[in-house]
Amino acid sequence: MFTLLVTLLFYLIVIVQGVHFLGGTITWHPLNASATGSPVAIVITQTYSWTYSKITCTNAMIASSQLIPDGGYSYIPTQTLDCISNCASGASGYVAPSIRPYCTDISAPVGTTVSQRSDIVYLYSGDDFSVAFQNKAWRALATAAEATWSISTHFIIKSRSDNGLYNNAPVATMMSPIYIPVNQPTVIHVPVADADGDPMRCRWSTASNGVDECGGVCPPGSLPANTVIYPNCTIVITGTVVGSWYAVTLMVC
Template sequence: MNSIVLLIFLYGLVYIVDANHFLGGTITWHVLNGSATGTPIAIVITQTYSWTYSLITCTNTQIATSQLIPVGGAYTRLLTETLDCIANCASGTTGYVAPNIVPRCSDISIPLGITIGQRSDTVFLQSGSDFSVAYQDFSWRSLVVGAAANWSISSRINLTPRSDNGLYNNAPVATLMSPISIPRNQSIAIHIPVADPDGDITRCRWSTSSNGVDECRDTCSPNSLPPNTVIYPNCTIIIIGQTVGDWFAITLMVEDFINLSSTTPLSSVPVQFLVQVVSPPTCTILPEVIGIPVEQACIPVIVGQTFNSQLIAINNCGSNVTIVDIATLSFAGMSKGNIVRLNMTTYYKTFSWTPTTNQLGIQVQCAMAIDRRKEDVRKK
């Protein structure tokens, strides 16, 4: 029987600039065999992290061949760091062997100065396992909250059989490109794209450090964010930056629930990213991204068979502005062509991907077009 990967396309609508070192990430997991009922259970843990391109540099060849991100100097510690248990470790983690942190090259954008890496590892756990894992390190770039804030990106893994069907749960998949820039003194809505393999109800909340689970270390929201920043259960954040040049780390958790009335999450996955406050751009019309397939399409892809797609970007700011990249946050092994200018307003980029067994489940691709003039870089 063919193994199916579900591929979801999401195109963002915010601004973006480059930054330093670690830029955020997310951790999710799913059961390898969705109909499994016995023990031990094989689960696939997927880690996605973003870095500064000038410090950790991948190439298109390394992306196409799923090579580990090249690290050296101050970042050689990545080679030995692991996704460690941080809560309920004594009894809830039987069989857990912590996977490495260092990811495989998945995306780059030289105009934005970002490198994105992802890795998926299979671990074997006992039925009833319920514990939290985290990637903890130092430090974020200089933030309003502090010059050398530490991070903790934590995910809760829960393999208690579900009460509705007796099967094991699969965690939500959520992702967002980082860093994002927001115009000063404007109310900006940032929506976190979320998908759930089981079709469960999903809700977002701020990350916390409580009850022995540290989800955010020095950047727990909303205390680390501008005044009156709020998050809604539908995973929309409303934020107003007041001072140009301020940087903030946004840390949140996405949780799935068995039904609308439930207040007990089945699992928790993190989303962490950076925000910078910038001066408002002269042209406020963002470039468009048109996908083939279209935005929010959910496409079944068979393991071992090549899937081809194309993204088209439209410039809406006249001849003084050019689109310099169609940047993506995708997954290991996706080959990407160079951006091609079709005419004065239209650009495109092609993609090709052959999924592997380790990539079974939901894979989400985010994309944006970046246009440039002399003074600013913007994205949709």
């Protein structure tokens, strides 16, 4: 299974105060699509959203490709995308890159800073492990005043049976936060794509079997009642909700 974790926020009121993290995605693909040897160069792309008032990029910083400011959060300059599962035997060659991304977009009215970074790591055929960006101080949710998070992705480095090439992980092109009406049925379609043309499906993320995919925002407890996600990556919210933020963490497989 080749997986991508997508972490989103549902915004259900007009104004809310909170802390600094708003969700993101981690995806990966071989640098050379026709690579067949071992080790193989793998590009890891991390995309994260932040509260603009806490992590404030500027247009000048975007134009000059500057790293996001740390905003007083000491972990940002030093934390790495660490292996969290099957690390001893399944992650040969993996050197964890930094999680600190570059400024890519801002919206002061919406209150969001968007950032991204790409790194190349060299992995061996047969590697099979999970990595995650984990921390705390997610924006206050209806279910928690200050939630922890775990954004994970799973590497399986092996040749495909159909063409002998290495697989590409699926990609989601939606970022949080998402603004939806209060107390109205809402359908959210998460755009996903796969460079290999493989069938894709979505499932709720979990914290089980030694792999924490969601931290303190594991569904269904982090969602409004009667929320349903379908295998085609469509999220349907039908229940009555109170005005606040909710988080959804899902895996695209």
